[in-house]
Amino acid sequence: MTGPDQPRRADARRNVEGIRRAALDVFRSSGLTTPLDEVARAAGVSKGTIYHRFGSRRGLIDAVVDELVAERIQGIIAVVGELGDPLARFEEYLLRMWLLQYDEPAANDVLIRALPESEPLLNLCEKAQEFAFGLLRAAQEAGVIRTDLTPDDVNYLILERGAIVRACGQQSRDDYRRRLRFLLDGLRQGRQI
Amino acid sequence: MTGPDQPRRADARRNVEGIRRAALDVFRSSGLTTPLDEVARAAGVSKGTIYHRFGSRRGLIDAVVDELVAERIQGIIAVVGELGDPLARFEEYLLRMWLLQYDEPAANDVLIRALPESEPLLNLCEKAQEFAFGLLRAAQEAGVIRTDLTPDDVNYLILERGAIVRACGQQSRDDYRRRLRFLLDGLRQGRQI
DNA sequence: TAGGTTCTTGACCATGGAGTCAACTTTTCT
DNA sequence: AGAAAAGTTGACTCCATGGTCAAGAACCTA
Structure with a gap:
């Protein structure tokens, strides 16, 4: 997790x-399951070097996932934490997570656990989850979100998006976002059945 | 498309x-992308025989997809056609399609087009689509479904489910169904914003 | 700049699936 | 029964991917 496992030679550090960098690029555009040969090509090194330096695909992912996703999730938690209204907090959180999933396909690999478990990631996911559960409870207590929505449901709402983005990625961001509104509306309290 | 391309010898027909049969079984439980070796094993023949008889994976799929999915979709259209209320028609159609997707993973391969295009299937999908669009229009004209829901949106709502089922298949049918209710509620007209 | 050390390379192994085909087996017809 | 036609087999090729490692290249230090 800390620092001094840097290689000694200048070329190696380079x-x-x-x-x-290459991994960030490639993962960003093609997800965390892209063949490492592609990362190697983008970085101008051989595949062997990646394995030598990072041990495995998972090692490489661990090394970039922070910059790729973790910071963004923490950012979302921070921004939403500033809001006052319970409904706005809950909806904004979901909306921002869902948009992150659209903007960063790699986020889905993380959330969906399509990759080898990584401790820091698990921690992050759990933290985000707890945060979401808090928002849900508050919104339900304020009477603005339907009470038959469970924490598990919220988890699914997010995981689902991951699958959707991967499978229906061709939709425009605007359409994607517009459809999220339908979803959010279905979660509110006080509808005429 | 028609009949008399049956093999001549009894063992071949058998x-x-x-x-x-084996393909139906295997595809039903593992989706249309299962290795053909598995189908061969289940049928007690060699992989070569499948290729010889059906030409390709796609040929095999074409030969079973009717029994696997097409009939079910036609059934849904028929049942929903009997209903009177526009809202019930629209919701029941979506609900039944979504449940079909849960019950038959192979349906998702079809709807999501994860497989080589097949004419009869394309026709079926189009027919179902037209039917759904009709239901949508009627429901919107009756003022029971929100008017900012487009036919494209309806398509996505169905395609999405396919991706979801494949990725989050572990959820129980009851939970799955309960969550569909949230979704439907978000599509209704006349909510308090 | 020599020589030891650190790094990198790319050929190599393994896995798993799609699809092919020459040799073999079974059925059918007379 | 016997021979020709129809059918089946499974070993084979091809391709993609993950991962390894001995040999050679690059770097750093004295």
């Missing part, structure tokens, strides 16, 4: 950095 | 039927 390579590590290059691989990190 | 095999064709056995492969069809």
